[in-house]
Amino acid sequence: MHKELFLMAVFISGISCSLAQEGSRPNILFAFADDWGRHASSYAKADGQGAENDVILTPNFDYIAKRGVLFNNAFVNAPSCTPCRSSILSGQHFWRTGRAAILQGAQWDASIPTWPLLLKKSGYHIGYTWKVWSPGTPRDAPYGGVVNSYSKAGSSFNGFSQTVTNLVKGGKSLMAAKQVLMNQVRGNFRDMLAGRKKGQPFAYWFGPTNVHRKWIKGSGKSLWAIDPDKLKGKLPPFLPDVAEVREDFADYLGEAMAFDMALGVLVEELRKAGEYENTIVAVSGDHGPAGFPHGKCNLYDFGARVALAVAGPGVKGGRVVDDLVTLPDLAATFLESGKVKVPPVMTSRSIWPTLLSPDNGLVDKSRDKVFIGRERHVASSRAGQLPYPQRAIRTRDHLFIINFKPDRYPLGDHYHLGTDKEPDIGSLTANTFVTIADEDAGPTKAWIVTNRQKPSVEPFFTRAYGKRPREELYELKSDPHQMKNMASVAGYRETVTALRNRLMDELKKTKDPRLIEDGRFFETPPMAGPVVKAKGGKKKR
Numbered sequence: 333m334h335k336e337l338f339l340m341a342v343f344i345s346g347i348s349c350s351l352a353q354e355g356s357r358p359n360i361l362f363a364f365a366d367d368w369g370r371h372a373s374s375y376a377k378a379d380g381q382g383a384e385n386d387v388i389l390t391p392n393f394d395y396i397a398k399r400g401v402l403f404n405n406a407f408v409n410a411p412s413c414t415p416c417r418s419s420i421l422s423g424q425h426f427w428r429t430g431r432a433a434i435l436q437g438a439q440w441d442a443s444i445p446t447w448p449l450l451l452k453k454s455g456y457h458i459g460y461t462w463k464v465w466s467p468g469t470p471r472d473a474p475y476g477g478v479v480n481s482y483s484k485a486g487s488s489f490n491g492f493s494q495t496v497t498n499l500v501k502g503g504k505s506l507m508a509a510k511q512v513l514m515n516q517v518r519g520n521f522r523d524m525l526a527g528r529k530k531g532q533p534f535a536y537w538f539g540p541t542n543v544h545r546k547w548i549k550g551s552g553k554s555l556w557a558i559d560p561d562k563l564k565g566k567l568p569p570f571l572p573d574v575a576e577v578r579e580d581f582a583d584y585l586g587e588a589m590a591f592d593m594a595l596g597v598l599v600e601e602l603r604k605a606g607e608y609e610n611t612i613v614a615v616s617g618d619h620g621p622a623g624f625p626h627g628k629c630n631l632y633d634f635g636a637r638v639a640l641a642v643a644g645p646g647v648k649g650g651r652v653v654d655d656l657v658t659l660p661d662l663a664a665t666f667l668e669s670g671k672v673k674v675p676p677v678m679t680s681r682s683i684w685p686t687l688l689s690p691d692n693g694l695v696d697k698s699r700d701k702v703f704i705g706r707e708r709h710v711a712s713s714r715a716g717q718l719p720y721p722q723r724a725i726r727t728r729d730h731l732f733i734i735n736f737k738p739d740r741y742p743l744g745d746h747y748h749l750g751t752d753k754e755p756d757i758g759s760l761t762a763n764t765f766v767t768i769a770d771e772d773a774g775p776t777k778a779w780i781v782t783n784r785q786k787p788s789v790e791p792f793f794t795r796a797y798g799k800r801p802r803e804e805l806y807e808l809k810s811d812p813h814q815m816k817n818m819a820s821v822a823g824y825r826e827t828v829t830a831l832r833n834r835l836m837d838e839l840k841k842t843k844d845p846r847l848i849e850d851g852r853f854f855e856t857p858p859m860a861g862p863v864v865k866a867k868g869g870k871k872k873r
């Protein structure tokens with residue numbers, strides 16, 4: 333049986349290679365939104381009525397999903413921007429990317445191969461607009477410092493609600509104000525297309541940051557007609573169902589709709605250039621919503637499960653797939669599309685076998701788990717710049733998490749809370765760093781923190797910001813929102829042991845520095861001196 337599966341995989345892989353060899357190599361458009369989770373109208377049907385996706389409209393994402401494949405279970409490798417991007421660029425688990433595995437103080441090791449640079453070396457024209465990887469070394473450093481940035485047409489799209497609101501106040505109609513920012517998207521993309529040689533394939537990373545906080549309060553309703561009251565009764569149970577939170581979430585959904593509008597502009601320009609039919613289009617985001625419990629910087633589904641749709645030449649469309657895929661798999665997928673050999677160091681696997689299949693639902697039975705993790709997000713979150721190390725395995729039935737340092741607060745120290753210096757609701761809304769800094773500032777965080785002593789609110793505060801046990805286990809069928817930890821329940825001991833072993837085997841096999849010298853590499857503050865070396869004298873990766 334195993335031999336038959338192997339031969340089938342080889343056969344499917346050969347099909348994808350032959351597709352790439354026919355005619356010119358396909359272009360690649362990767363639209364990747366900052367802080368955008370699994371929120372698109374395509375998922376409303378998959379989730380069933382009553383969920384928050386009922387109130388968002390993303391017609392352009394939906395179109396790509398309908399033309400291609402909608403992935404129902406796509407996950408990031410790390411729910412934080414820099415480590416997530418380092419894993420996607422390298423096609424590896426984030427913990428294998430050295431200092432690029434953290435946010436502040438990150439550095440890229442040029443010896444780590446990345447799919448954009450490999451495509452460039454094979455003859456592709458490579459470009460990006462706005463965010464790809466930062467901070468630390470220059471943003472194009474993962475590509476070897478040879479990739480063109482296209483942003484001359486403007487960058488104010490990244491402050492979408494702020495810019496549109498100001499333009500409307502200045503006398504423009506709402507549609508005209510939006511069009512100003514769409515023209516930036518259009519102009520930057522046209523510049524990229526104009527920069528290539530005749531007949532040269534391109535790979536373009538569109539990385540807007542508008543979905544990242546902060547937004548104009550009430551912009552979801554004023555700019556996108558999202559009525560916050562329509563979210564009543566539809567928010568996940570870890571979010572307080574109150575007016576302040578509903579409005580905040582509606583504003584977030586509005587920014588996701590702005591990203592979707594920009595996606596439509598890119599598709600339109602592909603058609604005008606005669607490149608649409610020969611372009612692989614992949615659309616996703618780097619983690620769940622910022623400033624909400626269970627979201628960004630959390631390994632729960634709300635933080636690590638993201639939207640993903642892929643369409644283009646060779647993709648058998650009109651399908652919804654339940655395979656568990658991880659975004660680093662896109663690296664191998666893009667390389668295979670461009671007829672470039674995937675480096676052995678990459679831990680990702682191409683999703684081309686799934687893209688080529690005519691089937692819905694569970695297509696590749698071997699895709700039965702993904703691995704997720706986290707280390708440091710904001711350096712000032714804890715005394716001594718200490719990280720909050722976590723690793724998890726997500727299967728179809730369970731989410732199992734190891735919190736390696738359960739004595740620490742998961743989203744940062746509670747600076748000044750309960751003292752005469754406690755931040756007020758205004759600073760909690762605007763300033764990420766005043767307290768609990770691994771959750772971005774915003775109205776939801778401010779409401780929970782300032783009302784935490786009320787009996788009805790205290791459980792939300794404790795669940796989000798309180799200390800967590802070393803191990804967490806969630807039964808997904810009965811507990812899809814991961815609210816009830818079953819790790820210490822007697823009936824789940826065998827499940828915990830089995831998942832722990834599978835997770836630890838993967839960490840050992842991929843040489844996770846977290847398992848070496850009690851995680852010394854990650855425990856060392858990023859700016860504290862030379863790179864920490866593992867035993868044997870080799871730099872730890």
